[in-house]
Amino acid sequence: MAEKSAYEPLLEKGRKNYDYEKTPLFLSCMKWVLKIIMWVIFVLWATVLVIYPLELGDQFFLKWIDATSHTLFGITGSIFLLFGGPLFLIAFLAIVQVAIFKKEEVQEKPASKKARFRLWTFPVIVDGPFGVVSAGEFIGILAFSVFIIWIASVFIIKDSNSSSVSAIQSLWEKSVLMLEITGLRFGLIGLFCLAFLFLPVSRGSILLRLIDIPFEHAARYHVWLGHLTMVIFSLHGLFYVIAWTMKGTLIQELLDWKNIGIANLPGVISLSAGLLMWVTSLPPVRRVQFELFFYTHQLYVVFVVFLALHVGDFIFSIAAAGIFLFMLDRFLRFFQSRSTVDIVSAKCLPCGTVELILSKPASLHYNALSWIFVQVRELSWLQWHPFSVSSSPLDGKYHIAILIKVLGDWTEKLRGLIMNISDQENQKKALLQPYRSITASVEGPYGHESPYHLTYPNLILVAGGIGISPFLAILNDILHRINENKPCSPRKILIVWAVKKSNELPLLHSVDMESMCPRFSDTLNLEIQTYVTRESEPSLEEGAVHKLQGSSVFPIPSGSAMSVLVGTGHIIWSGIYLIVPTIGLVITLGLLNIFYINPYSISYWWYKGLLFIACMVASVVIFGGATVGLWNYWDKSVSKMEVPEDFKKDSIQSHQTGNHETSEQENFTSTIRYGVRPDFRDIFGSISEKWGDVDIGVIVCGPPTLQTSIARECRGQNINRQKNHPIFHFNSHSFDL
Incomplete structure (x- = not known):
C-alpha cells in the first residue's frame, strides 16, 4: 500500500497540462444574448403573473384580450398565448442554447484560485418537511410562497371591497357570497400552480437541461408543488362546499353540469x-x-x-402549456420503453448485489452521474425501478452497467431468475444448447446535462451501502480521462464508504485502477476510508476481500440495444420533437375552429374543454409520432454504420468487468475500520486543516439520514469557515420518491 496521502500536495512533475480552448468571441456574445433574451421573457412573464390581481393587471388583461382575441383562435388563443407562449419561446431558445454550447459547457475550465460560495450547493435547511434545501432552492421556495400569498391577499382585499359585496346588507348573504368568491379565487391560484406542476416531472425536458437540473432533483420540486397545488384546490372546493351548505343546495350544486359556465x-x-x-x-x-x-x-x-x-377551454389554457410539454415527454418515454434491450451479462455477487450490463448504441451518450429506469418483463410488466449507472462512458461505447442491491420482492425475483438461468446454462454446456437470453426495457439515461463531478479539483464522495455505485462510475471516468489525457479537474479524492457487512467490500475493489490508468498516483491523490458498521473485526482472511465472484449469465445478444429516443439524447432531434408537435397543436386548433367550432357555433364550455384536450393529444400522437418515426429511422441508419467487431470486443470487455484481483501494491491510501460509524465532523475538520482555501465538491449517495448528516456538516463548516479553509459544495445523488 502506498504511503502517499490524499492530503499531501500534488507533485508538480505529476501534473498534466491541458489546453483549455477559449470560446470564440462571437459564440460568447451569442450565448449571452440568448441568456439575456430568455431572462427578459421570463421576467416579463413573471411580471404579468404578479400584476394580474391588481387593477393594473385587469387593464392590461382587457387590452390584451381586445388586441388578440379577434383571430381565428378567439379568447382561448389569447390566454394560451399570454400564459403559455413565453414558456414555449424559452424552450425554443433553449434548444439553440444547448445545441450550440453543449460541447463547450461540459469542458472543464481551470480551477479558481480562491474558493467561492454557490447558491445551489450551499445547504441552508438540512432537516424538516423539505429535506435538504440549498440556498438557491430556498430562494425559489420563498419567492413562490410570497407570490401565492401576494396574489391571495390582493384578491381577498379587492373582493371584500368590491361594489357587489358592499351592496349586500345581510351579513349571512354577504358571507355566502364571499365564500364563493374566495373559492373562485383559490381555483384560479391553483391553476397558476398547475401551470408549473408538470414541468419538473418531465424527465427529458429541455427546460431542465437548460438550467442543468437532473430529474432526481426536479422530482422534489414536483412533490413540493403538488402539495401546494392540492392544498389550494382543496380550499377551493371547501369554500364552495361551505357556501352551498349554508344555502342548502349542496347536493344540487355538486351534481350540476352547466353547458355555459363552470360545470x-x-x-x-x-x-x-x-x-x-x-x-x-x-x-x-x-x-x-x-x-x-x-x-x-x-x-x-x-x-x-x-x-x-x-x-372549459379558455380557462384551462392558463395551465395547458406545462401539461402539453409533459405529454410530449411522456409520449416519447412510452416509445422508448416499448423496445427491448439485451442484457449483455448478468451477475449475482455474494454480497447480495446484482450487476447488469446492458447493450446501448454508440450514438447514445450519458455521463457518469446518470440514471436509468429498468423494467424486466419476466418479472413484471408494470414495475419500473430507477438505478444509477456504475460505468463510465469511457468504459465502452456499446454498454452501460448498473448495480442493484437485493432488498425487496422485485430484486429477489431478479436474483432468482439470474441464478436459475446460470444453473440451467451450466447443465446445457455439454449439450451445446443455446443460452437463454434476458431482456429488459429501459427509460433514460437521465441526469445532469454536464458531468459536474469533473469541474471540482477536490472531491469528497460519501456513500452508504449500494450508494457506492455512482462513485465507481466517477472513479472510472476520472481514471480514463487521466490516462487518455482528457480535461479532468479532480486531483484530490477522498471516498468515505459505510457498509453493514464486510461482504460488500469487494464492490469498491472491483475497479482495477492500475490497469486502467498506470501510475495514476503521479497525478491523482486518492484516499479511501471504509467503515464496516455491524462487524467488530474482519471476518475474511487478509486479501480475500478483494475478490469479486458470483454466478454469471452471458446470454447471446440479439442485437437489441437501448433506444436513443430519450429527452436527454440528441439535442437536434429533441428540438425537432418539441417544435413540430407545438406547430401541430396550432394547426389542429386552427382546423378545429375553421371546420367545426365556428361553423356549428359550438359554445358549451365543457365540450370545448374536451376538444382542447383532444387537440393536444392529437398533436402529440400525430405530429410527435411522425417525428419519432423519423428519429427512429435515423437512429437505425446510424446503428448500421457501427462496426460489429467493435461491438463484440466491447461486449467481451464488459463481461470481464470485476473478474480480476487487485494488485498487491495499491497506489492509494486505504483504511478499513470495523464496528464504528464515520465521524464526519472529524473527517471534514481534518480536510479543512489540510486542503486549504479550495473548492471541495461533496457528493453523497445514500439514505436520507446520511444526506442530512453530510449537509449539516457542510453547512456548519461553511458558516464557521476560517480564512484559509475550504468551501464544501453539497451535491446529492440519491433518488427518493
Whole structure:
C-alpha cells in the first residue's frame, strides 16, 4: 500500500497540462444574448403573473384580450398565448442554447484560485418537511410562497371591497357570497400552480437541461408543488362546499353540469382524483405501500381531463402549456420503453448485489452521474425501478452497467431468475444448447446535462451501502480521462464508504485502477476510508476481500440495444420533437375552429374543454409520432454504420468487468475500520486543516439520514469557515420518491 496521502500536495512533475480552448468571441456574445433574451421573457412573464390581481393587471388583461382575441383562435388563443407562449419561446431558445454550447459547457475550465460560495450547493435547511434545501432552492421556495400569498391577499382585499359585496346588507348573504368568491379565487391560484406542476416531472425536458437540473432533483420540486397545488384546490372546493351548505343546495350544486359556465360535477371528479393521488403520495402511505402510490398516481389523466371539462377551454389554457410539454415527454418515454434491450451479462455477487450490463448504441451518450429506469418483463410488466449507472462512458461505447442491491420482492425475483438461468446454462454446456437470453426495457439515461463531478479539483464522495455505485462510475471516468489525457479537474479524492457487512467490500475493489490508468498516483491523490458498521473485526482472511465472484449469465445478444429516443439524447432531434408537435397543436386548433367550432357555433364550455384536450393529444400522437418515426429511422441508419467487431470486443470487455484481483501494491491510501460509524465532523475538520482555501465538491449517495448528516456538516463548516479553509459544495445523488 502506498504511503502517499490524499492530503499531501500534488507533485508538480505529476501534473498534466491541458489546453483549455477559449470560446470564440462571437459564440460568447451569442450565448449571452440568448441568456439575456430568455431572462427578459421570463421576467416579463413573471411580471404579468404578479400584476394580474391588481387593477393594473385587469387593464392590461382587457387590452390584451381586445388586441388578440379577434383571430381565428378567439379568447382561448389569447390566454394560451399570454400564459403559455413565453414558456414555449424559452424552450425554443433553449434548444439553440444547448445545441450550440453543449460541447463547450461540459469542458472543464481551470480551477479558481480562491474558493467561492454557490447558491445551489450551499445547504441552508438540512432537516424538516423539505429535506435538504440549498440556498438557491430556498430562494425559489420563498419567492413562490410570497407570490401565492401576494396574489391571495390582493384578491381577498379587492373582493371584500368590491361594489357587489358592499351592496349586500345581510351579513349571512354577504358571507355566502364571499365564500364563493374566495373559492373562485383559490381555483384560479391553483391553476397558476398547475401551470408549473408538470414541468419538473418531465424527465427529458429541455427546460431542465437548460438550467442543468437532473430529474432526481426536479422530482422534489414536483412533490413540493403538488402539495401546494392540492392544498389550494382543496380550499377551493371547501369554500364552495361551505357556501352551498349554508344555502342548502349542496347536493344540487355538486351534481350540476352547466353547458355555459363552470360545470361542477366534473370539478368534483377531478378534485376527488387529485385528493386520492395526494393522500397516497404522503410519506406514511408511500413508503409502506409504494405500488398503491404508483398506481393511483396514474389518475393524473382523470384529474387533467375532468379539470378541462370543469373550467372549459379558455380557462384551462392558463395551465395547458406545462401539461402539453409533459405529454410530449411522456409520449416519447412510452416509445422508448416499448423496445427491448439485451442484457449483455448478468451477475449475482455474494454480497447480495446484482450487476447488469446492458447493450446501448454508440450514438447514445450519458455521463457518469446518470440514471436509468429498468423494467424486466419476466418479472413484471408494470414495475419500473430507477438505478444509477456504475460505468463510465469511457468504459465502452456499446454498454452501460448498473448495480442493484437485493432488498425487496422485485430484486429477489431478479436474483432468482439470474441464478436459475446460470444453473440451467451450466447443465446445457455439454449439450451445446443455446443460452437463454434476458431482456429488459429501459427509460433514460437521465441526469445532469454536464458531468459536474469533473469541474471540482477536490472531491469528497460519501456513500452508504449500494450508494457506492455512482462513485465507481466517477472513479472510472476520472481514471480514463487521466490516462487518455482528457480535461479532468479532480486531483484530490477522498471516498468515505459505510457498509453493514464486510461482504460488500469487494464492490469498491472491483475497479482495477492500475490497469486502467498506470501510475495514476503521479497525478491523482486518492484516499479511501471504509467503515464496516455491524462487524467488530474482519471476518475474511487478509486479501480475500478483494475478490469479486458470483454466478454469471452471458446470454447471446440479439442485437437489441437501448433506444436513443430519450429527452436527454440528441439535442437536434429533441428540438425537432418539441417544435413540430407545438406547430401541430396550432394547426389542429386552427382546423378545429375553421371546420367545426365556428361553423356549428359550438359554445358549451365543457365540450370545448374536451376538444382542447383532444387537440393536444392529437398533436402529440400525430405530429410527435411522425417525428419519432423519423428519429427512429435515423437512429437505425446510424446503428448500421457501427462496426460489429467493435461491438463484440466491447461486449467481451464488459463481461470481464470485476473478474480480476487487485494488485498487491495499491497506489492509494486505504483504511478499513470495523464496528464504528464515520465521524464526519472529524473527517471534514481534518480536510479543512489540510486542503486549504479550495473548492471541495461533496457528493453523497445514500439514505436520507446520511444526506442530512453530510449537509449539516457542510453547512456548519461553511458558516464557521476560517480564512484559509475550504468551501464544501453539497451535491446529492440519491433518488427518493
